[in-house]
Amino acid sequence: MTDNDGNLVFCSDEEEQAPQSESRRGFLKLAALSGAVATLSTRRALANGDTAFHAKDLPDDKLIDMYRTILKIRWHERTQADQMLGNPDYRGYNHFYAGQEAVATGVCAALRNDGPFEQIDLVYSTHRPSGHAIAKGVDIPTMVAEMDFRATGMNGGYAAEMHISDPSVGFVGADGMIGPGHVTATGSAFAFRARGSDQVSVVFGGDGTYATPQFHSALNNAKLLDLPFIYVLENNLYHQYAHYTYSCPHRDIADAATAYGIPARVVDGQDVMQVYNAAKEAVDRARAGGGPGFIEAKTYRYYNHWGAPGAKEGELGAFGYDPLAITSFRPEREVRAWMQRDPVDIARNILVDWGVVDEARATEIEDEVKTEITAAFEWGLAQPLCTPEDGLKHVFAEGTVLPRQFG
Ligand SMILES: Cc1ncc(C[n+]2csc(CCOP(=O)(O)OP(=O)(O)O)c2C)c(N)n1
Ligand SMILES: [Mg+2]
Numbered sequence: 103m104t105d106n107d108g109n110l111v112f113c114s115d116e117e118e119q120a121p122q123s124e125s126r127r128g129f130l131k132l133a134a135l136s137g138a139v140a141t142l143s144t145r146r147a148l149a150n151g152d153t154a155f156h157a158k159d160l161p162d163d164k165l166i167d168m169y170r171t172i173l174k175i176r177w178h179e180r181t182q183a184d185q186m187l188g189n190p191d192y193r194g195y196n197h198f199y200a201g202q203e204a205v206a207t208g209v210c211a212a213l214r215n216d217g218p219f220e221q222i223d224l225v226y227s228t229h230r231p232s233g234h235a236i237a238k239g240v241d242i243p244t245m246v247a248e249m250d251f252r253a254t255g256m257n258g259g260y261a262a263e264m265h266i267s268d269p270s271v272g273f274v275g276a277d278g279m280i281g282p283g284h285v286t287a288t289g290s291a292f293a294f295r296a297r298g299s300d301q302v303s304v305v306f307g308g309d310g311t312y313a314t315p316q317f318h319s320a321l322n323n324a325k326l327l328d329l330p331f332i333y334v335l336e337n338n339l340y341h342q343y344a345h346y347t348y349s350c351p352h353r354d355i356a357d358a359a360t361a362y363g364i365p366a367r368v369v370d371g372q373d374v375m376q377v378y379n380a381a382k383e384a385v386d387r388a389r390a391g392g393g394p395g396f397i398e399a400k401t402y403r404y405y406n407h408w409g410a411p412g413a414k415e416g417e418l419g420a421f422g423y424d425p426l427a428i429t430s431f432r433p434e435r436e437v438r439a440w441m442q443r444d445p446v447d448i449a450r451n452i453l454v455d456w457g458v459v460d461e462a463r464a465t466e467i468e469d470e471v472k473t474e475i476t477a478a479f480e481w482g483l484a485q486p487l488c489t490p491e492d493g494l495k496h497v498f499a500e501g502t503v504l505p506r507q508f509g
Pocket of ligand 1: 278279
């Protein structure tokens, strides 16, 4: 439902009191108003477009890197989805991030990703980690191998999607649980403060995290202790198969951060430059001792919650029923409407508009990325599988064990 200004509004009291089927219809009607949702994103983003940092002033190679990162995430996802759909020997799985690429890319472009571990910024990820990992700079071939449980994968085939991690680039790791990562991330921020380091700790979270106690605890402590902590909330409208307004009273979840006294911005998560501007502002403030920040990126995922049900090999996105959701949880036209504001196209058009690349160069970069990702999958899927004995690694001490010293 929309008000006279085209803003998305909550159900009326009558609808809330209506029988189940009525409120379900009301919900579907609400969810179907994809145009309104897109309008909302743009409107809020424009209202918050006054950040002091302008991506436009970045050097061309940095801007091209951001475009390349978005493409890497997209083609990693598409190739993996095709593997899941078409290769019966493929063991991997993912909670796909396609549609949200600009968020991870814009945030990580504002972070310190190279250098000694004691100096780089840390990213704590979620159950939807591959975009965050690629944006933070993990090695893609070994991540591909890891996601298919290969012994030479990034984490020795132990982690798969839900626990991938690469501390060497400050990617602390994926997290299958919704919430605990927020608290651990504030712990890292506390350690940075205690050590007098200017590092920053960033946690990504979905709209579903609002309903966890860790969300509130992390924000409260980050503010009380003025920690160098940034919460990036990716509001893709749904947690699993429920609209976020079912568990959160705020239209903008950023309002919750404001209540804790934390400066918060709402940005258009489909526009990498807007995300970068907001992230750069929050990172610079946190690094300089100015305390935590919160960014809510309005975004959307093109695939269903988990895996590739409803998707077809060679095609982007999933439509129609998701058997795991029992019923269709979002209208196809909503998915297609969001795909009209694709983060890949938006980044490409901006770069062309700004004269950073022309159309021919933009296509060349896309082709280079596709080749790189194809090679990553070829390498990753040719790696040796873990053996059953590998399961005992890291469980018992290996080699000579000295007798325990008492007293
Ligand atoms: C503590 C906890 N409760 C429930 C789950 C099951 N679960 C996995 S993903 C998810 C929804 C997350 O939604 P959101 O935070 O919006 O992230 P999105 O999937 O949309 O990226 C839930 C409830 C979980 N992993 N951890
Ligand atoms: Mg969500």
